[in-house]
Each structure stands twice: as C-alpha cells, then as structure tokens.
Amino acid sequence: MSSSPALRMEGVRKTYQVADEEIVALDRADLVVGGDEIVALIGPSGSGKTTLCSIAGGLLTASQGTVVVGGNDISDYTSRQLTDFRRTSVGFVFQSVNLVPFLTARENLLVVSELVGRGGRRRRKDAVARTAELLDELGLADRADNLPAQLSGGQRQRVAIGRALMNGPDLVLFDEPTSALDSQLGDQVVKLIRDEMKDRGTAAIIVTHDDRITHYADRTVRIEDGRISA
C-alpha cells in the first residue's frame, strides 16, 4: 500500500561480548523491505535470522548501523521508546509463546489496545470493533471466547496473526510460524499470512527453515553466518 519501504537496514551489525571474545551475530546487514512486500528470510540455525528480525522489531538494538521502520529511525531509541515502538508499529508472531493462556482469543487481540492504557472509552470501542473484524476475517468469530487451550494449533496461530495485526503495523515479523504445525496446516497458515498481508498492504518478514514457504513470499533473502547473501 505504501510506496516508502517498511524497513530499511543499512550496515547493521550486532555483536556480543563473551569473555574476551567478540561474537558477531549480524555482520553489516543491508536490507530493504518494500511497503507491502513479503520477504522470506532463510538460513541455517544460528545464522542470524532471529537476530535480524529482533533488531527490525525493536527487541534488540544494533551495535552499529541504521534501522528505519515505517519511516522512523529506531537505531538510537531508548528501551522505553523501543517498547512503545513495538506496541504501535510492528506485529510479532513468535515461534513459541504466542498467546496469553488466561485470555480468550478476543482478549488476546484486545490486550494490544489495553497495553496503551490511555484513550478511554473511544479507544476501547474502536479496539472491540477491530477485534471482531479481524477474528471474522481469520475465521475465528465463533471461537472468540475460547481460551488458547481450547483452540487447535492452527487456530492459535491465526489468533496470533490477528494480534500481530491489531495495531495496524508497518511491518509484521513471523518467526518460524509453521514450525509447530503439520505440513498441510503450515501451508494454510502461510497462505493466510500472505492473503492478510496483501489485503492490508502490510510488509512482512517470515523467518523460516522451510523452503516451501518461499513460494508464498515475494522475495527470498538468505542469511548465513550473520551475512545476508542475496
């Protein structure tokens, strides 16, 4: 939808100090993701995929380089600014813990709006409407009041996708979204991701080991030893 890039990373480097040794997790990474582009990020374990996504999503700060998301340069954001940025500008679907177990499907979406803590009745009303719309689109309207434990794996992933879209993000980051699903369900979920992203014109990065997912992406980016190769 947007012509400006959703993500621009320039010369991003992430290092960790372990005893006297410097570990390079990401080495001078350059990546631009278009406003409605879906990028599959593939690479072996430990190659730096999750690190790259975490920096793009404001979960980690880069040691060097520039990170611009939705036009905002987050390279020098403070921890508090990054927290607010994650709440308002990016969506996450993680590999493991994705839903709050004591909240229903509906509440797992609503919680995004509640975390703002301001805005009162109007904000709440808008959030309730948006939640209903998203659950309906994701085919979960009849499961809105179910707790995560009462949902199937695919339904849980769909709720997580809905939650990631609640804040109208510039960029959604998917970390191995199909790793806990069988191949048929995985296929359905990735197709759903593609449809939802394209319908909204929202950019996405899908971190995966699964080569089949690349068919649904607009572009595939390979990363190895912290370096983006294509």
Added chain:
Amino acid sequence: MFLALREMRRAVVRFGLLVAAIGLLVFLILFQQALQDGLLTSFVGAIRNQSAPVLVYSVDAQRTLQGSTIPPELERQVRGAEGVGRSARLNQSTFTIRIGEEGDSDAAIIGTDDQELVRPTTLTAGRRPEREGEAVGSDGDFRLGARVAVVGSPGVRPAEVTVVGLAEDLQLSVTPTLFTDLDTFRAASMAVNPGATAMLPNAIAVAPADGASAERVAASINSVAPDADALTRGDAADNSPGVAQVRQSFQVIFLLYGLVVPLLTGLFFLIITLQKAGSLTLLRAIGARASVLAGSLLLQVGIVMGLGLAVGVGLFYPLSRTGVGGLSLRFDATAVLAWSALLLGLGLLSALASLRRVLRIDPIEATSGPGVR
C-alpha cells in the same frame, strides 16, 4: 487492570484459596488482638478505667492493690508531696458474695473515701452511688438493682451492697468488681473479720494540683517517700503483675502472623509469576511497559489483600458481638484499621520478589521462550 482482573477471573479457585487463607489469618489476628485486649482489661480494667490520675502503692506491694498497705507516716508523706492536689484512701479486697438465690462467688470491692476522685470513668447504666451500701458494678457481672450480700463469718450478718450503676471494663484480676465508698467497704470487711480494729488503706489515689502533670506528681511522691511506689493510672495498669507477660506472649504470636501473611502472599505471587513468565515475556515483547505489568501485579496483590481483610473482618465481626466465656471481644475499629494498613503494606512488600522478576524480564526471550501456546 485488564490483565489483572481477567487473570483473576480465569483462576478464581487459585486466587479464592489465597483470599480464604489470608482471611482466616486476618480473623485469627483480630481475634487474638481482641483476646489480648479483653484479657488485659479483665486483669486491670478497674485501674485503667477509674478516674484518679495517680495511684500510690507501698513499694513492697509489687504493684498490686491487695498486696499494698499504706501506713500513716507514708500517707502523710504522700499527701505532703509537691504537686499533690486532691488525694483519697483506697481499699480493695476480694470477698465471697451471694446475689439472691444464686450460689456463692468471688468479687473484688474497691472502696474509697472520695468517690469524686476515685470512680469508674463512664457508666453504661444507672447512676453513681449516693449513700452507703450503694456501688457501681462491672457490667458483665452484675445487673442494675442487684442486691449483693457479702458472705461473712458464721453468725455474722452479711453486709449488703446494692448495685445502682454499671460500668464496662471494670474487672480487677478477672473478678467481678464493685466500686463503693469506704464505709461500705469497711462494713464488708467487718462482716468477714468482725474482730478487725484498724484498717489501713491499700493505696492512695492522687489528683495533681493545678498546673502539675500526673507524671511529675508521681515522680515527686517517689522522691520524697522512698517507701512509696507512685504510678500514673496508665503505668499502674500496664505494670500490674502479669500484664507485661501477657502482652509479650501475644506480641510473639502477632510477630509470627506478621511473618506468615507476607510469606504466604509473597510465595503465592512468586509462584504464579514464575508460572506465567512466558506470557509476561510475550506481553513485554509486544509492547507492554514493565510498569504496566508491575502495576497489574500490585493491583492483584491489593485486591487479594483487600478481599482477605474483608473476609477476616467479616468473620470476626459477629464473634465480637458475642464474646468468649467471660471475656468480651470488642470490635476495635482502630485496631482493625491499623492491622489492615499493616497487612496491606506487608502484602505489597511481599510482592517485591515477584516485582523484581517482572521488571527484569527481557522481551528478547520471546524469540526463544519455552512452551508452545
């Protein structure tokens, strides 16, 4: 609030059990507090709730009325001490009494030659004695108009006392107590011991002269009369034999409760914080400020403590209307509020360990956290 309330609603049993446990502990604390107050009042209520600001015992009496004897020389020294205004003789003894057809029982009779200076501070019913043979009695033990016979020696006619007024918290040494004039006291003593000739006062009650404080007068008496042990009314009550020991025993119990309540609350919230670490990490990752999660935790602690206090007070209140045996368990609103504030504060403090964990959550752990949800 969104997170705190929904989590509690989805785990009603878990949180309900904690509320019940805290409620029972609060009930026990309030019950024991009332028991302590009731017990101490039964021991020394007659001293605490009489009107003389200073009581002077003989120094060897170990601060008991009955064990004290004031010889004339000591009485003269006391009355002549600096700052002494009004003073009165005070006698006390325990007698066997009979009311109507009821069986014999014991009662303490306190007699004085100045019923303006030494009298129960407030009456709950009736009036003050106006003539010989009338008395004010402790209200749980006597009824208004009761004619109390002091059982005398064989062949001696019993002395009679009519209860014309009642006052609460007037017992002495857990014994029904009557406040009367010195002549009535003397008549009771003569009924028991007809051969008695002289009757020395057990204590001297003193009111300070204008401008002098009770503490100063007590100090002044003690400095001029080495054989006197002058105490303010409050000190006389607090320093009666056994009072400090009772208070100390209860304080140990209260200290244990003061440890158990926050430990229980703290451990509970630490366990559930550890159990939901994955959820908290996820929430931090999607943009929840640490302060929002900390606030949610403290709100839960506040709600649990508040409900626990309400349950405890709710259980104690009806019991405080009835009492236990001869002891009255009073619902002391100040004590309830003080305990509530203390326990709420301790409860919130107990959540510090959980709070520290919440504040230390690193959102990056969401990319590698355990458990599939």
